[in-house]
Amino acid sequence: MCGIVGLFLKDPKLEPKLGAMLTDMLITMTDRGPDSAGIAIYSGAKDGIGKITVQSAHPGVDFKNLDLDLKEAIGKPVLMLVKSSHAVLEVPIDQIEAARSALAHLRPSLKVMSTGDCIEIFKEVGLPKDVAARFDVSKMSGTHGIGHTRMATESAVTTMGAHPFSTGSDQCLVHNGSLSNHNSVRRELRQAGMTFETENDTEVAAAFISHKLHEGDSLGHAMEATLTDLDGFFTFVVGTKNGFGVVRDPIACKPAVMAETDEYVAFGSEYRALVNLPGIENARVWEPEPATVYFWER
Amino acid sequence: MQTFDLGAEGLRALNSSLHALKGQTNMTAWEVVNPKGAHAIAAGVDAPVDITVRGSTGYYCAGMNKQATIRIKGSAGPGVAENMMSGTVIIDGDASQYAGATGRGGLLVIKGNASSRCGISMKGINIVVHGNIGHMSAFMAQSGNLVVLGNAGEALGDSLYEARLFVRGTVKSLGTDCIEKEMRPEHFEILEDLLKRGEADAKARPEEFRRYGSARQLYNFNIDNASAY
Numbered sequence: 254m255c256g257i258v259g260l261f262l263k264d265p266k267l268e269p270k271l272g273a274m275l276t277d278m279l280i281t282m283t284d285r286g287p288d289s290a291g292i293a294i295y296s297g298a299k300d301g302i303g304k305i306t307v308q309s310a311h312p313g314v315d316f317k318n319l320d321l322d323l324k325e326a327i328g329k330p331v332l333m334l335v336k337s338s339h340a341v342l343e344v345p346i347d348q349i350e351a352a353r354s355a356l357a358h359l360r361p362s363l364k365v366m367s368t369g370d371c372i373e374i375f376k377e378v379g380l381p382k383d384v385a386a387r388f389d390v391s392k393m394s395g396t397h398g399i400g401h402t403r404m405a406t407e408s409a410v411t412t413m414g415a416h417p418f419s420t421g422s423d424q425c426l427v428h429n430g431s432l433s434n435h436n437s438v439r440r441e442l443r444q445a446g447m448t449f450e451t452e453n454d455t456e457v458a459a460a461f462i463s464h465k466l467h468e469g470d471s472l473g474h475a476m477e478a479t480l481t482d483l484d485g486f487f488t489f490v491v492g493t494k495n496g497f498g499v500v501r502d503p504i505a506c507k508p509a510v511m512a513e514t515d516e517y518v519a520f521g522s523e524y525r526a527l528v529n530l531p532g533i534e535n536a537r538v539w540e541p542e543p544a545t546v547y548f549w550e551r
Numbered sequence: 552m553q554t555f556d557l558g559a560e561g562l563r564a565l566n567s568s569l570h571a572l573k574g575q576t577n578m579t580a581w582e583v584v585n586p587k588g589a590h591a592i593a594a595g596v597d598a599p600v601d602i603t604v605r606g607s608t609g610y611y612c613a614g615m616n617k618q619a620t621i622r623i624k625g626s627a628g629p630g631v632a633e634n635m636m637s638g639t640v641i642i643d644g645d646a647s648q649y650a651g652a653t654g655r656g657g658l659l660v661i662k663g664n665a666s667s668r669c670g671i672s673m674k675g676i677n678i679v680v681h682g683n684i685g686h687m688s689a690f691m692a693q694s695g696n697l698v699v700l701g702n703a704g705e706a707l708g709d710s711l712y713e714a715r716l717f718v719r720g721t722v723k724s725l726g727t728d729c730i731e732k733e734m735r736p737e738h739f740e741i742l743e744d745l746l747k748r749g750e751a752d753a754k755a756r757p758e759e760f761r762r763y764g765s766a767r768q769l770y771n772f773n774i775d776n777a778s779a780y
Contacts, residue, residue, distance in 0.1 A: 505667055505686075508629060508647065524607050524628060525588035538607075538626065540647060540666050543686065 255416075255429040256282025256402040257509075259490045259520035261497035261549050262395075267516055267531075268297075272393030276385045278519075278526045279400040283381045285522055286402030289415035290384040291376025293425040293492055296395035298370035303346035305353065306366040306373045308339050308412060315360045316340050326355035337387045338412075339366065339375050346370065349422075364413060364450065369423030370494060371395075376415040396551070399492050399520075401427040407435075408453045418456045420447065421463030423494035428455040429507045429522060430486035438483065458483060462491060476500045476546045488541075490520055491548075498548030505543035512536040518549050553578050558585035562592065572598035588628065593621055596638075613640045616657060632659045635676055641750070648685070651678045654695065660749045667704065670697045673714055679749025689716055690726065698745050700755045708763055712770060716763040717742055719755055728769035732762045 258278035262268055272294065279290060309315035312335065320333035323342065331352075332343040344352045349368050356363055366374040375388040381402045385391065401416035408414045417425040432438075435454035438461060443449065447460045458479060465475035476491060476498050488507040491498040499520055501509055512519045512527050514536045521527045524538070541547055555565050565583060572578065579600050586592055586606040593602050594614040604612070607625035617636040626644030635654040642650075645663035652668065654676025661669075661678070667685035670678050673692045683701035690706070692714030702720035709726020715738070716729070725731075742757035 503686075506648070510647075523588060523609055524626070525609055528587040540645070543667065 254285045254404040256285030256522045256526070257400070257427050257429050257488065257490050257520060258282060258522070258526050259397075259399045259427075259492075259497060259499075261397040261518040262516065263518070263551075264516035268396060269394040271395045271398055272389075273391040274530065275398045275400050276391040277529055278521060279381045279385055279390075279402060281526045281528075282400075282402045282522060286404040287380055288405050288410045289376065289378040289403045289412070290381035290401065291374065291403075291415045291417050291427075292385070292388070292390050292398060292400040293367065293372055293374045293417040293419070293427075294390075294393050294395045294398045295371045295423070295492060295494065296373070296393070298494075299343075301346050302343050303349040303368065303370060304373060305342045305344065305349060305356070305368045306339055306375070307342065307356065307360075308364045308366050308376075309360070309362065310338070310412075311362070312338050312340070315363055319360065322359050323352060323355055326359060327351050336375065336389065338377060339388065341373055367419040367423075367425065369419075372419065372423045372425060372492070372494070374417055374419055374425060376401075376417065377412055378410055378415065397492060397497050399425060399427055399490050399497075407431050407455075408451065413451050414453050416455060417492070418453070418459040420456065420460040421466060423492075424459070424463050424466065425492045426455065426459035426462060427490050428458055429488045430502070432458060432483055432485035432487065434484040454485070458487065458489060466493070472496050472498055472548050472550070473546055476548065480544050480546075488522070493550075496548055496550040498546065499541050500546045501541055501543050503544040509541050510538065511541055511547070512538045552580045552582055554582045554584060556584050557589055557592070558587065562589055566591065566594060569593055569596045569598070569600075569602070572596070572600060574598065576600065586625070590628070593619070596621070599638075607644065616640060626663065627661075632657075632676075635659060639748075645682070646680075651676050654678070658745075658748055660751075662750070664701065670695075670714070673697065677745055677748075679745055679751055681749075681751055681754060683720070686723075687726070689714055692716070696741055696745060698742065698749065698751075698760070700751060708765070710769055711763075711765040713765060715741070717760040718763065719760050722761075722763070725763065728766045729763055730766045732764045734758075734760070734762050738762055 416427040432454040435457040590609040597617040609628040664682035669688040686704035693712040706726035708729030
């Protein structure tokens with residue numbers, strides 16, 4: 254199984270409520286995936302500032318003076334906000350790569366969840382309600398966000414095996430299903446220069462799309478290519494800095510429901526996840542067609 | 552009229568009240584409010600009652616239904632009326648995948664579209680869809696009638712046994728061993744009756760449909776092919 258929820262806001266008035274809406278949707282999907290949960294939130298980019306979200310198994314040790322150490326290493330200002338096992342580090346946007354390299358040296362056990370202008374990813378093992386509370390997701394604001402509740406099939410129940418996966422700047426992907434050719438695709442992507450943190454099938458799908466985007470493909474084309482190059486069952490929901498996309502494999506046995514109003518586009522693995530959204534009674538509600546790419550960009 | 556607030560009283564209370572109705576009852580009209588996409592609403596009912604669900608439902612609504620008339624005033628999630636035995640299920644909106652799967656009897660009416668695998672392995676149920684149906688519908692369907700006023704997706708009737716498939720619109724592709732067949736007088740009669748009972752007689756006429764059925768090449772053992780087995 255696994256549960257997916259997503260929201261792409263069209264009406265800026267809803268932005269302060271994004272985290273609260275996504276939290277409610279995520280918790281509704283608990284019985285589709287009680288192993289672990291995660292959320293990617295896109296909030297307004299600050300001029301010249303980039304964000305690195307990191308995770309630690311020992312936050313008390315790893316995050317102590319991390320901002321000071323990183324500032325010294327890159328010679329630029331660093332702002333750190335710790336949220337439980339995760340920390341968001343703000344650095345000048347042109348320093349993201351330098352900061353990543355420095356982090357690998359300063360705190361080798363840290364895991365990088367995401368980097369970019371506006372993405373933050375928080376994910377952990379545990380019930381969705383506990384994970385959401387741990388990171389205070391309900392208080393987060395933003396323009397769009399994607400959440401996932403996981404029932405693991407392809408790899409171990411670990412923080413790094415939880416979704417969303419981010420394999421490119423401001424990019425993320427969540428998945429319901431399982432891929433059967435991920436090992437060969439991973440091998441090809443490694444040869445093309447992509448790096449992988451896990452043996453997880455979903456990370457391969459994320460990297461596949463990131464690689465296509467890096468080569469200059471549009472989000473729509475990159476998602477289209479998953480239909481020919483990835484084998485297995487999938488409903489993917491993809492986030493980029495200004496976009497939100499959905500694609501299902503041609504067999505389409507993994508459920509998906511979408512709703513659209515003038516205020517938002519919403520995705521849920523089941524209609525249950527959408528029932529508390531404002532104006533849902535009058536929303537256009539439909540099931541995305543098999544082998545069809547849907548995406549919205551602002 | 553018994554009104555049941557699913558949000559306040561919960562699914563188990565609803566279904567155990569409905570299961571307690573056996574045979575004759577004077578509580579013949581039920582209304583379920585606040586369904587909010589919950590699973591298994593009114594599954595396993597075995598009584599001649601009318602149940603109206605005010606909103607959209609999740610997985611397996613009206614599953615295994617016997618005798619009851621169940622109306623869904625919204626859309627239905629996967630597996631609506633799965634393995635229905637008798638009675639009627641009418642959905643005002645769309646139905647998700649495998650609507651009416653394995654159904655043995657009764658009538659399932661979908662006023663919107665049905666997605667993939669509609670009527671998969673149907674065994675005697677009648678299904679009337681006012682809109683379109685998705686891919687792999689009526690896969691291995693054994694008996695009963697599937698009537699589609701709109702279009703059918705890929706691989707209609709793959710590995711079909713003896714179910715009759717009537718489609719008014721286009722068929723994207725036929726599955727293995729499914730072929731178009733002639734419309735005989737008895738087929739017009741079946742359609743006349745099902746369109747009426749399916750609340751679709753104002754929308755379509757029997758002569759507008761084409762019939763598809765099994766070529767019977769796949770499920771009969773053919774001695775000439777023995778070396779291939």
